[in-house]
Amino acid sequence: MNDQAINKIVSTAVPLNQENVDTDQIIPARFLKATSRDGFGENLFRDWRYNADGSAKKDFVLNDATYKGKILVAAKNFGCGSSREHAAWAIKDAGFDVVVSSFFADIFKNNALNNFLLPVTVSEDFLQGLFKAIQMDPSTRIDVNLAEQTISAAGQREHFDINNYKKTCLLNGYDDIDYLLSIRGEIEKFEQQQA
Amino acid sequence: MAKTLFEKIWNDHIIRTIDGGPSVLYIDKHFIHEVTSPQAFKGLEKRGLPVFRPRQIVATADHNVPTVDQHLPIKDELSRIQVQQLIENCQRHDIELFGLGHPYQGIVHVIGPELGITQPGMTIVCGDSHTSTHGAFGAIAFGIGTSEVEMVMATQCLLQSKPRLMRINVEGRLNKGVVSKDIILYIISAISASGATGYFVEYAGSAIRGLSMEARMTICNMSIEMGARGGMIAPDQTTFDYLKGRQFAPTGAAWDAAVSKWSTLYSDEGARFDKEILIDAAAIEPMITYGTNPGMGVGISGHIPAESEIGEKEKPSYIKSLAYMGLQAGSAIKGKKVDYVFIGSCTNSRIEDLRMVASFVKGRKKADHVEVWIVPGSKQVEKQAIEEGIDKVFEAAGFRLRQPGCSACLGMNEDKIPAGKYCISTSNRNFEGRQGPNARTLLASPLTAAAAAITGEITDVREYL
Ligand code: SF4
Numbered sequence: 001m002n003d004q005a006i007n008k009i010v011s012t013a014v015p016l017n018q019e020n021v022d023t024d025q026i027i028p029a030r031f032l033k034a035t036s037r038d039g040f041g042e043n044l045f046r047d048w049r050y051n052a053d054g055s056a057k058k059d060f061v062l063n064d065a066t067y068k069g070k071i072l073v074a075a076k077n078f079g080c081g082s083s084r085e086h087a088a089w090a091i092k093d094a095g096f097d098v099v100v101s102s103f104f105a106d107i108f109k110n111n112a113l114n115n116f117l118l119p120v121t122v123s124e125d126f127l128q129g130l131f132k133a134i135q136m137d138p139s140t141r142i143d144v145n146l147a148e149q150t151i152s153a154a155g156q157r158e159h160f161d162i163n164n165y166k167k168t169c170l171l172n173g174y175d176d177i178d179y180l181l182s183i184r185g186e187i188e189k190f191e192q193q194q195a
Numbered sequence: 196m197a198k199t200l201f202e203k204i205w206n207d208h209i210i211r212t213i214d215g216g217p218s219v220l221y222i223d224k225h226f227i228h229e230v231t232s233p234q235a236f237k238g239l240e241k242r243g244l245p246v247f248r249p250r251q252i253v254a255t256a257d258h259n260v261p262t263v264d265q266h267l268p269i270k271d272e273l274s275r276i277q278v279q280q281l282i283e284n285c286q287r288h289d290i291e292l293f294g295l296g297h298p299y300q301g302i303v304h305v306i307g308p309e310l311g312i313t314q315p316g317m318t319i320v321c322g323d324s325h326t327s328t329h330g331a332f333g334a335i336a337f338g339i340g341t342s343e344v345e346m347v348m349a350t351q352c353l354l355q356s357k358p359r360l361m362r363i364n365v366e367g368r369l370n371k372g373v374v375s376k377d378i379i380l381y382i383i384s385a386i387s388a389s390g391a392t393g394y395f396v397e398y399a400g401s402a403i404r405g406l407s408m409e410a411r412m413t414i415c416n417m418s419i420e421m422g423a424r425g426g427m428i429a430p431d432q433t434t435f436d437y438l439k440g441r442q443f444a445p446t447g448a449a450w451d452a453a454v455s456k457w458s459t460l461y462s463d464e465g466a467r468f469d470k471e472i473l474i475d476a477a478a479i480e481p482m483i484t485y486g487t488n489p490g491m492g493v494g495i496s497g498h499i500p501a502e503s504e505i506g507e508k509e510k511p512s513y514i515k516s517l518a519y520m521g522l523q524a525g526s527a528i529k530g531k532k533v534d535y536v537f538i539g540s541c542t543n544s545r546i547e548d549l550r551m552v553a554s555f556v557k558g559r560k561k562a563d564h565v566e567v568w569i570v571p572g573s574k575q576v577e578k579q580a581i582e583e584g585i586d587k588v589f590e591a592a593g594f595r596l597r598q599p600g601c602s603a604c605l606g607m608n609e610d611k612i613p614a615g616k617y618c619i620s621t622s623n624r625n626f627e628g629r630q631g632p633n634a635r636t637l638l639a640s641p642l643t644a645a646a647a648a649i650t651g652e653i654t655d656v657r658e659y660l
Contacts, residue, residue: 018392018511018512020388020389020482020512022603024624024627024629025626025627028628029606029607030606032230032607033230033259033273033276033278035237035276035277036234037341044334047628047632052614052632062502062504076389077388077389077392077422080389080488081324081624082624083231083322083323083326083339083340084340085322085340085341085342088340103392105422106426107339107340108322110339110343111340111342114340114342115342129266162559163215163216163217163218164214164215165215165216171607174340175342176343176346176353177242177346177349177350180219180349180350180354181244183211183219184350186210186211187210187219187221187351187352190221193223194221
């Protein structure tokens with residue numbers, strides 16, 4: 001996946017101001033029958049986005065043409081529940097490169113990182129400021145800089161954490177398998193010692 | 196230095212730690228199933244890699260399988276393809292598969308323990324968040340995403356940062372009618388659906404020690420519902436007795452060696468946890484959830500919180516959640532009519548759960564308006580239930596034992612709860628749409644679910660014991 005390196009993302013954002021968004025909402029189980037990684041974006045937030053007859057629910061933010069962009073701004077405890085990586089695939093497939101929240105569920109965070117979808121954890125204050133700014137002006141631009149680990153918008157700026165190893169991976173487009181394969185000799189030695 | 200149970204196993208499996216980054220964790224056992232593995236096999240093949248240690252992988256088909264007429268071809272085309280791909284992938288890569296029709300088939304977190312594949316001191320992963328179930332044996336077990344499934348297939352390792360550690364001590368005696376599902380629902384309601392995010396939890400205390408293995412699995416299973424990476428319980432005589440003689444458990448001298456090693460797996464006196472919580476077992480009532488995350492639970496005699504009891508910030512999602520459930524803030528939960536009862540899932544589909552239900556419904560009849568689905572966790576559970584005559588008890592009560600699988604826990608197969616209907620479920624998630632679009636799920640113990648099957652409404656089972 002070496003074509004997926006990310007660094008600077010500058011974009012408007014789609015605000016999803018709803019806490020505890022679980023992965024069953026992001027992509028319901030009945031859409032997990034595919035055996036490839038593609039095409040999940042269509043069913044992202046399926047039951048919030050569409051009525052049972054397939055028509056769009058007008059009041060859902062993804063159906064609101066006012067908001068667009070590569071950044072999804074979500075409320076606290078985003079991505080809880082199932083380990084389905086399909087959730088990260090669906091968000092990425094729908095055109096997002098970054099998800100911002102004040103709190104991510106662990107497995108979702110790992111899944112996102114493994115798919116070059118950057119989870120940015122900000123303070124609750126910063127997040128609330130972001131929601132306000134986007135609401136007041138949907139053309140608000142958010143600037144995410146991975147190398148500097150900063151996110152800025154509407155005159156506020158915050159530093160975000162990411163471990164160094166993962167940062168290097170994202171900046172260079174490496175993934176964990178590349179790394180683990182490079183130490184295969186060491187893994188085999190470990191196995192022999194255990195036996 | 197004093198070490199926790201987690202640290203003892205973790206340290207034993209770390210190959211190296213990257214400066215300022217994660218550690219390389221060696222994985223002993225890897226369970227796979229049809230839904231989260233196909234993309235991993237594809238990824239592996241795209242890279243031109245073989246499966247590194249196929250002997251350490253065990254596969255089953257569970258998430259997407261029908262629970263009636265399993266001997267017939269799967270009707271739903273996409274499900275059939277997914278199950279077929281698993282068969283082909285396992286053949287191609289020489290992986291042991293307990294697929295449909297196999298006497299060991301069942302929900303992945305039920306079969307691992309019952310076959311004795313899950314053992315103390317192991318590191319265990321699976322592309323499913325309820326892998327935490329296996330922690331009941333004193334293993335480090337956690338759910339992973341599909342990219343990680345691919346990593347483990349390729350290298351038998353994962354890059355992991357050491358989580359923070361929490362110990363939850365449940366002390367004292369449980370009241371009549373209160374079972375392990377109530378303990379875990381109580382804990383989650385106390386600390387919230389995100390209260391343990393970033394932590395690995397060890398459950399300890401006299402009330403936990405007194406539980407059977409099945410009951411311990413129910414507790415560890417739901418660790419993820421409070422955000423924890425996993426949950427675990429130190430192995431003891433109960434653990435060893437459960438494992439002894441199981442198909443894949445060690446035998447002879449290897450068994451003795453294993454038990455002496457396993458006996459060293461406990462948190463040392465004075466070991467440090469980042470957080471400790473004390474729960475009074477006697478304070479726990481039979482529990483039920485009323486909302487759309489597992490933290491939204493109350494004691495059966497309690498009421499749904501009034502809006503005034505909810506913080507300003509949480510209010511919008513609280514109102515939305517109750518609107519979805521069609522329930523009234525401030526009202527009592529008991530006496531509410533239910534339409535469906537689902538007894539199954541990796542939380543509560545083991546033989547002990549079915550026995551518990553059977554002993555309650557014996558000599559009673561289900562309420563006319565209620566539809567009851569009982570789905571055993573595995574072929575072996577099904578077989579044992581039939582041998583013990585449990586299926587006959589169910590039939591006499593007006594319902595039927597189905598065939599094993601995840602079923603209405605996630606509604607991927609045809610077992611879906613219709614829109615707007617109320618289902619008392621022994622599963623682990625009450626998320627919007629989890630059991631079917633617009634289905635309304637109330638999580639409870641097998642005992643509370645059995646009582647609702649008989650009365651047709653939310654019932655305090657203690658009144659019938
Ligand atoms: S029973 Fe439910 S929770 Fe358990 S593995 Fe199956 S889908 Fe997941």
